[in-house]
Amino acid sequence: MTSAIATSALTKRFGKRTAVDVIDLDVPQGSVYGFLGPNGSGKTTTIRILLGLAAASEGTVHLLGERMPDGASAVLPRVGALVDGPAFHPYLSGRDNLVRLDAADRTATPADRRRRIDAALERVGLAAAAGKNYRAYSQGMRQRLGLAASLLRPRELLVLDEPTNGLDPQGTREVRHLVSEVAAAGTTVFLSSHLLSEVDQMCTHVGIMRSGALVAQGSISTLRSALATRLRIDTRAGDDAAEVLRRFGLRNVAADSTGVTGELGGAVPEDVVEELVKSGVPVRQVIIERPGLEELFVSLTGEGFDVDE
Known part of the structure; x- marks a missing residue:
């Protein structure tokens, strides 16, 4: 171009x-x-x-x-x-x-x-x-x-x-x-x-x-693609959900008291949710967190960025 x-x-x-x-x-x-x-x-x-x-x-x-x-x-x-x-x-x-x-x-x-x-x-x-x-x-x-x-x-x-x-x-x-x-x-x-x-x-x-x-x-689309899209599952069974996410190959899986998150990679969110339900994991909410410019800036510089001023 x-x-x-x-x-x-x-x-x-x-x-x-x-x-x-x-x-x-x-x-x-x-x-x-x-x-x-x-x-x-x-x-x-x-x-x-x-x-x-x-x-x-x-x-x-x-x-x-x-x-x-x-x-x-x-x-x-x-x-x-x-x-x-x-x-x-x-x-x-x-x-x-x-x-x-x-x-x-x-x-x-x-x-x-x-x-x-x-x-x-x-x-x-x-x-x-x-x-x-x-x-x-x-x-x-x-x-x-x-x-x-x-x-x-x-x-x-x-x-x-x-x-x-x-x-x-x-x-x-x-x-x-x-x-x-x-x-x-x-x-x-x-x-x-x-x-x-x-x-x-x-x-x-x-x-x-x-x-x-x-x-x-x-x-912007190319720069964002360098960052991982994250999947967040709100559930009271965070440890069980984390096990399912790891089976699908999600990376950097982390569980806490409100749920579990992981980097999607090539996994299909609908397939992950279907497996969670089949495994008896109660799912309250599913959120796909796509990286924005703030995440991109932090990843490149290691610094925060004031988005409100």
């Missing part, structure tokens, strides 16, 4: 500190790629280098097939971006801010400017507040205006740095819907986040950063 973003040995140092440590990003064209990691892991620095806003210490970057930053003038009009949070003129309205941005784009067509701005404001839910001064906007409204600015024109690549920052649950759901809509139209979406749940719901591919290093990347 063609890469919308590709880096080779990308490195960024600030004095003696290495913020981005020899990373090889590969973002497939048409994917929704979640760039995942705790705050301070190097995500925003990487994005700034990708867009030509900061210089790499070493390595190469290609966006949509163009070498950056040399090809910036050719490629950036095809890229929409929201980086480091939106920044607009505080005493202009939301609409007037977008008018100024659009007028500064030498590749934009003035004749349909009003239509495009109206459509962008409508898409992010700001049509009713378009006449308000930016300084009166809440953090969530400012984030929405930044998204509108990135969507003033059709884009081949959309780069979003923490796009749900400052949004309430409803706004977060709308951003998820917007990302899905843009991706369905053929745009590659590259979004950074420290929220595992958001990436899990929106993305097809993921790259995981830790302390400036890219510790894993690939499709």
